Amino acid sequence: MPNFCRTVKPGLAASLLTAAFLLLPPAGNAQEQPVWRYGTSSIGELKYKPDFARFDYVNPDAPKGGELRLSESGTFDTFNPILSKGEAASGVTSLVFDTLMKSAEDEITTAYGLLAEGVSYPDDISSATFRLRAEAKWADGKPVTPEDVVFSFEKVKEHNPLLSNYYRHVVSAEKTGDRDVTFRFDEKNNHEMPNILGQFPIVPKHWWEGEDEKGNKRDISRTTLEPVMGSGPYKIASFQAGGSIRFERRDDYWGKSLNVNVGQYNFGVISYAFFSDRNVQFEAFRAGNVDFYQDNSASHWATAYDFPAMKDGRVVREEIENPLRAAGIMQAFVPNMRRDKFKDQRVREALNYAFDFEDLNRNLAYNAFQRVDSYFWGTELASKALPEGREKAILEELKDKVPPEVFTVPYANPVNGDPQKVRDNLRKALALFKEAGYELKGNRLVNVKSGEPFSFELLLANPSFERTVTPFINSVKKIGIDARIRTVDDSQYTNRVRSFDYDMIYGIWAQTLVPGNEQIDYWGSASVNQQGSRNYAGISDPAIDELIRRIIFAPNRDELVATTRALDRVLLAHHFVVPLFYSRSVRVAYWNQLARPQELPYYGIGFPDAWWSKNASPK
Secondary structure, three states: OOOOOOOOOOOOOHHHOOOOOOOOOOOOOHHHOOOOEOEEEOOOOOOOOOOOOOOOOOOOOOOEOOEEEEEEEOOOOEOOOOOOOOOEOOOHHHHHOOOOEEOOOOOOOEEEEOOEEEEEOOOOOOEEEEEEOOOOEOOOOOEOOHHHHHHHHHHHHHHOHHHHHHOOOEEEEEEOOOOEEEEEEOOOOOOOHHHHOOOOOOOOHHHHOOEOOOOOEOOOOOOOOOOOOOOOOEEEEEEEOOOEEEEEEOOOOOOOOOOOOOOOOOOOEEEEEEEOOHHHHHHHHHOOOOOEEEOOOHHHHHHOOOOHHHHOOOEEEEEEOHHHOOOEEEEEEEEOOOOHHHOOHHHHHHHHHOOOHHHHHHHOOOOOOEEOOOOOEOOOOOOOOOOOHHHHHHHHHOOOOOOHHHHOOOOOOOOOOOHHHHHHHHHHHHHHHHHOOEEEEOOEEEEOOOOOEOEEEEEEOOHHHHHHHHHHHHHHHOOOOEEEEEEOOHHHHHHHHHOOOOOEEEEEEEEOOOOOOHHHHHHOHHHOOOOOOOOOOOOOOHHHHHHHHHHHOOOOHHHHHHHHHHHHHHHHHOOOOEEOEEOOOEEEEEEOOEEOOOOOOOOOOOOOOOOEEOOOEOO
């Protein structure tokens, strides 16, 4: 599957959430009856009406069958869909398990009923109740029950730090009817909560509390390579541990005729092959053993496709901007402030002066990238120039807690690209290090008080990144820093990042147009010591915590945008990261036996759900 991850995000205000009655309430006081919504939208009206037949971007006549052969870098050692341990196998969560709600790729942050036929919540959003579909079934034919939902949610919060932060304001989940589950919140008016509760995978309680074929009791708190059972459109048919997985479409899938599924899940088989070397992975694609390849290297994209199948049209290449239309990207070198050497803001800022983006973009990327200058880069949420209006007023309320330069100096990355600029910026870097208590002794940058040399290790999981990182390492060496690259295997990298055991990493955050609870996991004090969180930089700041809180409870779109820009401005002013670069399109190549909708969804590529095989038999 593509590496770019699309995230379903929540609503902004009750006034923006489109409601429709799914069930007629019984006679009585109408004010006491729940309003059952078939879907929620965070921005404006829902595109699709209650009786919609399918999403517009799918082909309802797409043939079923054929095989889709995909590849992934790395390996896997678990099929457990909720556990934050081990290397999770690609495809399991999205293909084997259903969620309560399902998003549409041609709308911004919307969700429609999947396992749940509707959701209801009071005006103060102190709780949310989901009503399960009576026809929803597990692969063994047993019904999906409220007990399954409660079990899944409790285990997600217990065993997955990322989702524990995401759902931190949900204090309980309980069965409140034959097909109803109610989630209760410890704070009111958190407008995104009903939507994001539709996102976690629902697992079968009876299966996980049962025994495997050998009579061993299953344990959802542990990794497992036993093929797991779900309620989704595919099942795990076979696998080779760490090397490959084969999924087969279930003809008895309970939800295959639902409007949110029509024209999707067309491949009879979806298989994944795993590669430890990105070059070998591409060679497998070029040889025709892999059908689809997402290329994240601009130089590779420009130079590596001069082969016969590309020339004669058997391989198709596309640059597609759709998935990035509603995504804000921060890709960066991330110093770990849990290390004393990176706690001084001047040190972190100095490292940015040593990064020559212009030279890298010209010589390694064929000028394909743009420099990232916002944590919400590419969206209306990105701060720019100096704060004005409501954004300025918000920052004024926190004036004693935010860097003073947020009011006076617009953020801008240093500009390099020619020898004189490089020399000037390295001098600025050394000046900042001097202010922070370092000096050059010979060709080594050392701490004046302790005499300790300044050094760091940049941790990578893939050798393909070394080409991009090496120029930065060479640059900081020019000012006396002992910098090194350390590339480890995927399992070791995952474990070290989860436990914050690194000096610096190459990190990325992808934002939606409706930020919310996930901001706690990214830069909130509550996540700074929570292993497995995405607070990679180790940020703990009271002003940032307050801005996150205001984002979560923003009463309308204008307030959300202003507060998010204020947060962006404060994050940038602290120089927590060295911003890197990104492209505004996704580069994909695929063999022409694959077919896709003529018009892709506006905010995605519909892959693989809405694609199909030309080798499949028509209906």
